[in-house]
Amino acid sequence: MNDVAREAGVALKTVSRFVNGERNIDPVLAGRIGAAIGTLGYRRNLAAASLRPGRSSRTIGLIISDLANPYYSTIARAIELLAREHGFLLTTASSDEEGDRHDALVDRLLGQQVEGLIVVPPRQAGRAWSQVPGPVPPVVFLDRPGDLAGADTILADNAGGARAATVELLAQGARSVAFVGDSRAISTMAERYRGYADALAEHGLAPDPALVSAAAHSKDQAAAVVAELMASGAADAVFAANNRASLGAVLAFRESGRRLPLIGFDDFEAAALLTPAVSVVSQDVTEMGRLAAELVLDRLSGAPARSDRLQILPTRLILRGSERVGHAAGGDR
Amino acid sequence: MNDVAREAGVALKTVSRFVNGERNIDPVLAGRIGAAIGTLGYRRNLAAASLRPGRSSRTIGLIISDLANPYYSTIARAIELLAREHGFLLTTASSDEEGDRHDALVDRLLGQQVEGLIVVPPRQAGRAWSQVPGPVPPVVFLDRPGDLAGADTILADNAGGARAATVELLAQGARSVAFVGDSRAISTMAERYRGYADALAEHGLAPDPALVSAAAHSKDQAAAVVAELMASGAADAVFAANNRASLGAVLAFRESGRRLPLIGFDDFEAAALLTPAVSVVSQDVTEMGRLAAELVLDRLSGAPARSDRLQILPTRLILRGSERVGHAAGGDR
Incomplete structure (x- = not known):
């Protein structure tokens, strides 16, 4: 602190008051103290001082x-x-x-x-x-x-959950399970995709790019993706990779009056109240x-x-x- | 200023505000900026810079x-x-x-x-x-x-919304509209009850204590209340006075396989996806x-x-x- 006071050209007491977070300090002097602390390489001490000893934020x-x-x-x-x-x-x-x-x-x-x-x-x-x-x-x-x-x-366990959902859809007879989700730049999404692909591989299948969407950021975007999958007839089941995608799929089913077998990732409050009730992979x-x-x-x-x-x-x-x-x-x- | 921002680990905009003497800068960031300025030997405008000691929490x-x-x-x-x-x-x-x-x-x-x-x-x-x-x-x-x-x-406008919902149920032919809600110690609930009672009065009806519940604090409690109203045959329509009560009513309908006309207070994400879609009084x-x-x-x-x-x-x-x-x-x- 002596070095800081000398470098800043202020009294030691002023440095002490600055470091203790007191309010009545001339901002100009405070600026000089900050600069001096920087010049002297005391950044760590400054940060430590800002933690205000004796007072914790809780x-x-x-x-x-x-x-x-x-x-x-x-x-x-x-x-x-x-x-x-x-x-x-x-x-x-x-x-x-x-x-x-x-x-x-x-x-x-x-x-x-x-x-x-x-x-x-x-x-x-x-x-x-x-x-x-x-x-x-x-x-x-x-x-x-x-x-x-x-x-x-x-x-x-995102991969494990997605794998279990996909295995269940395959066990129900599906062979063209769509993956409706968000960007795989999100690690959870990448893991869910991995579980989905693993389940397909266990059944001798490979992911079909035409069935995989990473553009379902919102409920409405997911609904558009699912509506298109139904219109083209490409998919015979849907794995919705998050709760927004699940709601979007239900919306698309409702608007078309038809539906595909569906399992979603993440439970949501109304899932059990929808028709049919929505099956999910539930995280705690x-x-x-x-x-x-x-x-x-x-x-x-x-x-x-x-x-x-x-x-x-x-x-x-x-x-x-x-x-x-x-x-x-x-x-x- | 770019160098200072990088050195301090703060946004360029924050450095700019600091250098321009703006008052509303987090002192910790200000301290870091001061330190960076010192480290980099960047002293221009420093005297004018406002490094406020003391704190505002922002x-x-x-x-x-x-x-x-x-x-x-x-x-x-x-x-x-x-x-x-x-x-x-x-x-x-x-x-x-x-x-x-x-x-x-x-x-x-x-x-x-x-x-x-x-x-x-x-x-x-x-x-x-x-x-x-x-x-x-x-x-x-x-x-x-x-x-x-x-x-x-x-x-x-809790009273106005509840009144409009109740008027609609009466217009649909109901004469025994149940009020399923929480304690009237909550002012919003008291206001919704007032709107409900006002609508009944306009039709020459009075609230029937057997149709009014203040015990629906949760979805499950609301479901039990509605199930009992359906079993006794006392009610011919339900005004659900919050979103938990609406979900409870839908749950009771689903479990009994029957339903009553329903309007709920407060919109909720799945309302439009349920069967039938749930009518609501919506607050912005x-x-x-x-x-x-x-x-x-x-x-x-x-x-x-x-x-x-x-x-x-x-x-x-x-x-x-x-x-x-x-x-x-x-x-x-």
């Missing part, structure tokens, strides 16, 4: 894709419940799958001195975690893997959120890191009827 | 009932979008309708120095706002009114969230308070088929 940051998607709001709720038990608040922010936005949110949350971060990495990769300046609190990657060494990671989303919070809180309490840094949770195939052939689509009759 | 607090309820996660998302445009993060917490929990969350968020609060008051009233210690930042009550003088309040939930964020941000930017402190947004009756008699319930046939 806040965990959560970065997801879109809080309005029930998949993510369920996760956020599960994290909130456990965090609250330990006196932590949750600051939640949506990346919209954009790398730049994700990076800016990481900076903002670190600037906010969150004590832990739970992150769903975005589809569009941003900067490497090794480029994040300053000390990084415990990080847990959720749903998709990230590139920070030593971070905990919680994934669902609440458990994933709870576990992520537990890992962050463990690290904050100084518990030794668990040896299993990567946890892959099993999925469950729930058959409700939509996987079978020959049921009428629900129509407003 | 965070808005949001208290809702339950983040896992799509009604609230849609609101949270809308608030987040506008807050983000202005550089604010959102810390969201669930009260679970409990007064004590709500009060503790207010204290925690104020301790966190949120710059504004958006609050859905809980069913169980907690302490009066006049008892909240310390300075209170701008507060907006959302969905339900609160007791803080001078706060902005944004409500939906996204607009409510956006407006709440706008009011908080207005106050923070020093804009004079608008004269209309209470805004009541209109609802919309969306008829999709379930309000009519004689459609079969969706079954897995």
